[in-house]
Amino acid sequence: DTEVTQTPKHLVMGMTNKKSLKCEQHMGHRAMYWYKQKAKKPPELMFVYSYEKLSINESVPSRFSPECPNSSLLNLHLHALQPEDSALYLCASSRSTVNTEAFFGQGTRLTVV
Amino acid sequence: EDQVTQSPEALRLQEGESSSLNCSYTVSGLRGLFWYRQDPGKGPEFLFTLYSAGEEKEKERLKATLTKKESFLHITAPKPEDSATYLCAVQETKAAGNKLTFGGGTRVLVKP
Numbered sequence: 012d013t014e015v016t017q018t019p020k021h022l023v024m025g026m027t028n029k030k031s032l033k034c035e036q037h038m039g040h041r042a043m044y045w046y047k048q049k050a051k052k053p054p055e056l057m058f059v060y061s062y063e064k065l066s067i068n069e070s071v072p073s074r075f076s077p078e079c080p081n082s083s084l085l086n087l088h089l090h091a092l093q094p095e096d097s098a099l100y101l102c103a104s105s106r107s108t109v110n111t112e113a114f115f116g117q118g119t120r121l122t123v124v
Numbered sequence: 125e126d127q128v129t130q131s132p133e134a135l136r137l138q139e140g141e142s143s144s145l146n147c148s149y150t151v152s153g154l155r156g157l158f159w160y161r162q163d164p165g166k167g168p169e170f171l172f173t174l175y176s177a178g179e180e181k182e183k184e185r186l187k188a189t190l191t192k193k194e195s196f197l198h199i200t201a202p203k204p205e206d207s208a209t210y211l212c213a214v215q216e217t218k219a220a221g222n223k224l225t226f227g228g229g230t231r232v233l234v235k236p
Contacts, residue, residue, distance in 0.1 A: 015167075017167075042222055044222075052228070053211055053213075053226035053227060053228055053229055054168065054211075054224075054226055055226075056223055056224065059220075059222065059223070066220065067220060067223065099165070101167050101168070103167075105222055107222070108220075108222040109155075109222060111222065112156075112158055112170050112173050113158075113170070113222065113224065114170055115160075115167035115168045115169070115170075116167050117166050117167045118165070118166065118167045120165065
């Protein structure tokens with residue numbers, strides 16, 4: 012099973028809203044990631060969690076707040092987003108943070124209005 | 125700075141017309157090179173990992189090869205269902221946290 016599950020699939024939110032994206036994997040992977048992908052562009056790394064601790068923040072604005080409650084779950088809390096934050100948000104996981112392939116979820120299509 | 129460049133940006137093929145996609149990279153040390161397939165509006169699907177020059181991997185109509193400066197993804201006798209964007213990504217030896225640097229992708233359209 013190489014499944015990473017993301018919810019919701021689609022989300023429309025206003026600039027004053029607070030929402031959360033959720034990601035779950037049951038492969039026993041100890042590294043989890045958030046990526047952002049704009050149309051016709053490659054994925055861009057946002058955050059990396061290793062053994063439930065934040066190990067990389069790619070200078071992401073504070074309106075994006077990640078959380079890793081346990082080794083299977085990863086959340087991305089959203090607050091006061093801008094229209095330019097509209098994108099496909101991808102979660103991924105890998106066995107570790109060293110030299111292992113990452114498996115991606117199907118993404119959440121976020122639209123900020 | 126790590127650089128990953130994919131070419132061509134787009135490729136239109138007739139069904140059965142074999143072709144190759146290129147991924148050239150500039151890194152101080154390669155830890156691994158990864159190929160993914162992405163369908164519109166979906167997440168990337170893992171295809172292959174290559175670690176050292178000379179390595180080859182195959183899966184159905186796809187074959188990935190690696191040299192010291194580039195990787196090729198060969199599509200043999202493609203079918204319409206092979207239409208997708210193919211992404212390559214590299215992990216550099218000094219990269220923290222399994223960070224992947226992606227190329228811009230090659231959009232492949234296979235016509236019946």
